[in-house]
Amino acid sequence: MATPAFEEIVEDFEFLEDWEDRYRHVIDQGKAMEPLDDALKVPATKVHGCASQVWLHPIIENRVFRFDGDSDALIVRGLIAVLRSLYNGLPVSEVPKVDAGGELARLGLNDHLSAQRSNGLRAMIERIREVAQENA
Template structure:
């Protein structure tokens, strides 16, 4: 069964409706709960995202010209951040992925000013892996 994802506009609206960081943090945790679990046999070293503070895994698959991503982490916050990345990138082609201004979008969300430097670095490590396709 395919995961039903909100649009990037809906995500931005959710963030703007929940103005305080506490509410936004809870929203991230809620999204993390919706992230599909990765099969334990896929949580192997070759799928591990280096540079993340917590254990995180990423699998990138291409069907025709479109990419799908399977991500997982051991922490709820990282799972929530991964869900944001799924909303942004899932089902897009390479050109759409390349042309999405992730830094500007994160600015609009106000996300980066609240993340620790190590968590932000981990997030951008995943973004970089996705954008390298």
């Protein structure tokens, strides 16, 4: 189950054969996001387990899940943008059911991220799932 926004990223990746181009595309996705307000960069929104600084701010309105986020690392900011395309707009009850690993594998990210980045990505996914389960 993937959102149309995530399917668009999958399609973009199919056209980008070189991993440098794909990496750049992920970074560009992050650059296109609005920065998270500094007032939201607090301990409650910080994701632990990431090598860089990461904040995720969930917003649940009318049982629909979305989140904003930010990082001090460009590639991680891009990964946040990819996760937003995967989860934003889903009913909150559907968020924990998303096979994030399977969906992200379609992009081949697992093979091209460092162990630290992969751990950080898993920590972000876990935080998203926890928030959704608490509010389902």
